[in-house]
Amino acid sequence: MSKETGHSDHIPGTFVFTGKRSAKGLKLNKFAYSLAKAENREAFGKDPVAYMDTFGLSDWEKQKIIEKDVKALVEEGGGSIYMLIKIGAVTGDGLASMGAQQRGETLEEFMATRNVPLKQNT
């Protein structure tokens, strides 16, 4: 097995976006990246499964996207948070909501841990 450089997964709660994770999540991330285009956001909003099928996503990926399980998509699916956040442009979920889910908290619980709650992140 080749060694990847510059990082390891020794930091608790951290899943460094390595080449191998990027390869695993290529279709998933490409789907999320596509939502930067308005017409694609509209198509995904109208018929999520049909739109996801155009990217050849697996049943597991489609299920996790629909369940808004960002934690699974990042930790097991090779998802890049910078791409997955674009799904929120359609579903209305902000970064803080996705973060709370990854921490196993409600949005309210997470917001209570912050210095200054900013509505621009939720």
Added chain:
Amino acid sequence: MGKIVAGVGSSHVPSIGSAFDQKAQESPEWKPLFDGYKPAKAWLKEKEVTHAIVIYNDHGTDFFFDKCPTFAMGAAEEYPIGDEGWGIRDLPTVKGDLDFSWHLANSIIGESEFDLTICQEMVMDHGLLVPLPLLFDFEPDWGVKTVPLHVNVLQHPLPTPNRLWQLGQAIRKAVESYPEDARVAVIGTGGLSHQLHGNRFGHMNENWDQEFLDMIEDDPKKLIDIPHDVWMERGGAESVEMIMWLGMRGALTQDVNKVHRSYYMPMLTGMGITVMEDKVASAA
């Protein structure tokens, strides 16, 4: 002749752009951040900056992991504002300078042997668009011509901190050999501490951010040997993008005049700005 008249390090947190567009500058939660940029903008205006070289990273606006250049520089007359998923921000198209960009390319690639990807079409991302209107006039049009310089800090392996430092040195050499008049600000963006994934989401570290700001100003070479792992451990995985500030700092003299610094840590990210100039520049 080309001359570097300013170095700026700045966060590029997208919520700053949202707050800016919503005109929330005077709201209690945002005022400390925006007030921190006012002296920077005023000073840059005083220095009559004509060109900004902005070292930033795209976040899935124009680049994707299908083709992922480690370093990519723009060479175009203009750069459109990107849609990152939430629509196109109401900012004028970023103005470039074709002649200046190609001069930089010739020097950085041809003389400094630094193999950049050159982009004749490049769509702008919040990595550049968050700091730019906080630092320069943009109404009715931009007061500076911009050279975007993208760095892959998302998909590992990333360039090393030392490589960013070397890039800064190559930028300096290139600017100083430009035959036309250009008063250049080099801007490094990103950070400060934040982590946006895993159950370490929300990690911030004010002590490290302040130490980083001290080091980038006073002792930047101490930063170039710090491995990516250590940046991620201290500041959070996504804060590793702070290495881009070294591309700015490597373009300045070893000792600098510290012009301005501000720091604010509201919710998910430490937000910092530092402004400096060559030590020799002010003595002259």
